[in-house]
Amino acid sequence: MTTLCNEKAPILVNEEIGCNIWLMTVEAPAIAGGARPGQFVHVRVPGMDDHILRRPLGIYAADAEAGTVDMMYQVLGFGTERMTALPLGGSVELIGPIGRGWQPPAGCSRALLVAGGVGSAPLHPLACELAAAGVEVTAVLGAGTADALVARERFCAALDCEPACSTDDGTYGRAGFCTPLVEEALAAAAAEGRPFDYVACCGPEPLMRLVAAMAAEAGVFCEVSLERRMACGVGACLSCVVDTVDGKRRACVDGPVFPATEVVW
Ligand SMILES: Cc1cc2nc3c(=O)[nH]c(=O)nc-3n(C[C@H](O)[C@H](O)[C@H](O)COP(=O)(O)OP(=O)(O)OC[C@H]3O[C@@H](n4cnc5c(N)ncnc54)[C@H](O)[C@@H]3O)c2cc1C
Ligand code: FES
Numbered sequence: 660m661t662t663l664c665n666e667k668a669p670i671l672v673n674e675e676i677g678c679n680i681w682l683m684t685v686e687a688p689a690i691a692g693g694a695r696p697g698q699f700v701h702v703r704v705p706g707m708d709d710h711i712l713r714r715p716l717g718i719y720a721a722d723a724e725a726g727t728v729d730m731m732y733q734v735l736g737f738g739t740e741r742m743t744a745l746p747l748g749g750s751v752e753l754i755g756p757i758g759r760g761w762q763p764p765a766g767c768s769r770a771l772l773v774a775g776g777v778g779s780a781p782l783h784p785l786a787c788e789l790a791a792a793g794v795e796v797t798a799v800l801g802a803g804t805a806d807a808l809v810a811r812e813r814f815c816a817a818l819d820c821e822p823a824c825s826t827d828d829g830t831y832g833r834a835g836f837c838t839p840l841v842e843e844a845l846a847a848a849a850a851e852g853r854p855f856d857y858v859a860c861c862g863p864e865p866l867m868r869l870v871a872a873m874a875a876e877a878g879v880f881c882e883v884s885l886e887r888r889m890a891c892g893v894g895a896c897l898s899c900v901v902d903t904v905d906g907k908r909r910a911c912v913d914g915p916v917f918p919a920t921e922v923v924w
Contacts, residue, residue: 661698661756663893664689669750671727673743677809679734680777681743682719683751688726690755694718696784697760697884697916700728701892703752704741714738715889715911717781717861718756720813728753731780731809757892758915761785763857764880769795769848771855771879773841773870775862776802779810781884781915782861786817797844797855798822801837801862805830838869845877855879860919871919881919885910 668685676682690700701713720729732739745751761781763770770789774782779800789796800822802808808831814822823840824832833840848854858874860867861884874881887899887910894912901910902923908914 661695662693663754663757664693665752665754666690667750668728668753670745670747673745673747675743676731678804678806680807680809681732681734681739682809683730683732683742683745684727685730685751685753686726687728687753687755688723690718690753691721691726691728692723694721694728694756694784695760696788697781698756698758699781699915700730700753700755701757701889702730702738702742704738705745705749705751706741712890713754713892714742715757715892717777717884719780719783719810720787721756721784728755731777733777754892758911759913759917761859761882761884761916763789763794763859767794767857769853769855770797770857770859771841771844771848772796772798773837773858773860773862773866774798774800774810775837775860775866776807778860778862778866778884779814780861782859783810783813783817785859786814790818797848799825799837799840799844801825801827801840801866803827808832836866838866838873841870841873845873845879849877858882858919859916860884867919868924871922871924874919882916883919883922884915885917885922886915887911
């Protein structure tokens, strides 16, 4: 059971790392110490008096020793735009770590992680954890353009090998969407007689739906991390519901990670 913390977190790093994508590192020792891969933080951005809602962001890295949390955020609207202007030494208020994270099957020995865009954020700590546990991990990263493949180096470092990459515009890796790379990885592992026993995917919903279908076809257990607009972030308001085979569930506390076969796509 995760203990929820509310921390005023001093900003240590806030810089643009790619095409409209920023990295923020904050000091939040209680959250860093309790976070599990796939969980998120709910961020109150100062200076947003007209916008009281927090913004949910996946935990890109949590360093329990240093007491720091990294978030990778794409600038989309008022809140994330406002975040880019926050100075070092300023602070944000975080609630977290929130939600059901990734739950690889017991005895998992070979895993395929698929990230579209900033969907790489919650998959990065999973890559680190699986690699440290001796699981053989293949990563597929897709982005619009080379500058948006911002997590590539961190995945290289975590896995000690180059992830398979694609860009929509062909500026890095395979040109086009990343789904052919996923298909090829599933087929190659099956042909070797050592199929994956776990697929984890986060990115745009059409990508997750397709990857879920490919994993189902290959008979591999798959989890996806769903994005919903969130108000409270702690299970009280029902603004984030997801249709599942078991009825409506809350993305914030019952997810954001769900077994793909439970989601009504
Ligand atoms: C569990 C969870 C984890 C997330 N992790 C990350 C992450 O690691 N990095 C990242 O860049 N983004 C992440 N998001 C999405 C992020 O929360 C939104 O992009 C952000 O809240 C937008 O705030 P804003 O004020 O800039 O935009 P707004 O002004 O509120 O909206 C601008 C645009 O963004 C869209 N948008 C707003 N909120 C969401 C949302 N929750 N999901 C999808 N679209 C949204 C709106 O429809 C609108 O088109 C995550 C969302 C969830 C639910
Ligand atoms: S955001 Fe309120 S219940 Fe999920």
